[in-house]
Amino acid sequence: MVHSDIRMDKNSVTDLVSEIHRLSKKIKRQVKFMEVCGTHTMTIARSGLRNLLPDNITLISGPGCPVCVVPNSYIDRAIAISNLDKTRILTFGDMFRVPSSVSSLEKQRSNGAKIDIVYSPLDGLELARAHTDETIVFLGVGFETTAPIVARVIKYAEKEKIKNFLVLSGHRLIPPAMEALVSSPGHNIDGFICPGHVSVVIGAEPYRIFAERYGIACVITGFEVCDILQSIIYLLEMISEIKEKSVYIQYSRCVNKDGNITARKTMYDVFEPVDSEWRGLGIIPLSGLAIKDKYSDFDAKKIPVNISSYREKKGCLCGMVLKGIISPFDCKLFGKQCTPENPVGPCMVSSEGACAAYYAYERR
Ligand code: SF4
Ligand code: SF4
Incomplete structure (x- = not known):
């Protein structure tokens, strides 16, 4: 593993783009780099960075938006739970408008279900303390970034003996999905x-x-335009064998090779990896996090609900977008039947979704 010592203030976009063009000429073929993070997708779209790249470099978006990769069955279950008496669902905002097989949380709320948007699972604990006559169900959606925080809150709930706070885990792990793709x-x-x-x-x-x-080059990348350009240079250097193929840490101002051991310990105290379904990618071994038996009192999966067999929206190609097989432009519904105001699939709803990013910044 190699750390970057890049000083962002010494690099101009022009210099970085020139270097990318110089390196790309040495590679006499098309190359594809995939970003696996919704914020990278947004930065690339918002900055117009794609237009600065040589013709033989394509950036594609992968399964990097935690809301987009959750299958309809998860939202259907949340909706079914929201129909129960004395039950309140808490969700991050991005999930609120995602259409499922039957409805959306937004429509459910307009029909009278108790569904609140929150900014943190800690809000769930407060509500659980304040509404002891209700079951509070927090929708735990997110990757390794969010899961440790949710795990910590479950531990708080256990310590305080809060009985009416539950989590419906939709957490997913990124490396198994990347491996499924390659x-x-x-x-x-x-x-x-x-x-x-x-x-x-x-x-x-x-x-x-x-x-x-x-044999796939990897660069852990920060979120500024210069970070992404610098990472593309590293990737090109690796595939043209100037550098050894490895894992480079371009985002070394925040990431170290060991990661956050404490956060992982908290996460794996409460959750365990299980085979899980991803939208478009199917079941991927050990790619999701389920609440361990030890904490089953806080597991909303134990709530008995009937979910009729779920289905994806007709014509929606979110699954193929998430696999990087097509770009959002290739979906016939893009910008017509499917817009941020009237989303057909989750990739058009979430602030980290590829279709939303392309719609906002790259519409032709
Ligand atoms: S949480 Fe951070 S790393 Fe994960 S997808 Fe969102 S922006 Fe990317
Ligand atoms: S444009 Fe809409 S329908 Fe098409 S893949 Fe994206 S979210 Fe799905």
Whole structure:
């Protein structure tokens, strides 16, 4: 693993772009780099960075938005729970408008269900203390960044013996999804722009397998335009063998190779990895987090609800967008039936969704 000592203030976009063009000329083929973080997707779209790159470099978005990758079955379950008496659902804002097979949390609330948008799972504890006659169900959606915080809150609830706070875990782990992508036949990913915040928690080690087993260059990347440009340079240097294929930490101002050991310990105290479904990617082994038996009192999965067989929205290609097989522009519904005001799929709703990013900043 290699750390970058980049000083952002010494790098201009022009210099970085020139270097990318110089390196790309040495690579006489098309190369594809995938970003696996919704904030990278937004930075790339908002800055117009794609237009600055040489023709033989394509940036594609992967399954980097935690809201987008949650399958409809999860939202259907949350909606079914919200129909129960004396039950209140708490969710982060992005999840609120995502359409499921049957409805959305937003529509449910307009029909009278108790559904609140919160900014932190800690808000759930406060509500649980204030509404002891209600069951408070927090929708735990997010990657390794969010899961330790939710785990900590479950521990607080246990310590305080709060009985009416539950979590419906939709947490997912990023490296298993990346491995599912590169181990599927016909993938054409040359390098990963690895997520910044996730890597603060997991460190660099989990990406080593991509460089060593799959020959795919990896750079853990910060969120500024210069960070992403610098990472593209590292990726090009690795695929043109100027640098050894490895895991580079470009975002070294926040990420170290070991990650946050305390956060991971908290996360794995409460959660355990289980095979989990991802929208578009199917079931991926050990890619989600379930609440351990020890904390089952706080597990909303034990709430008995009937969920009729779920389905994806007709014509929505979010699954293929999340796999990086197509760009949002390739979906026939993009910008027509599907807009941020009237989203058909989650990738158009979430602030980290690829379709929303392309719609806001890259519409042709
Ligand atoms: S939490 Fe951070 S690293 Fe994870 S997808 Fe969102 S912005 Fe990217
Ligand atoms: S444009 Fe809409 S319908 Fe098409 S893939 Fe994106 S979210 Fe799904």
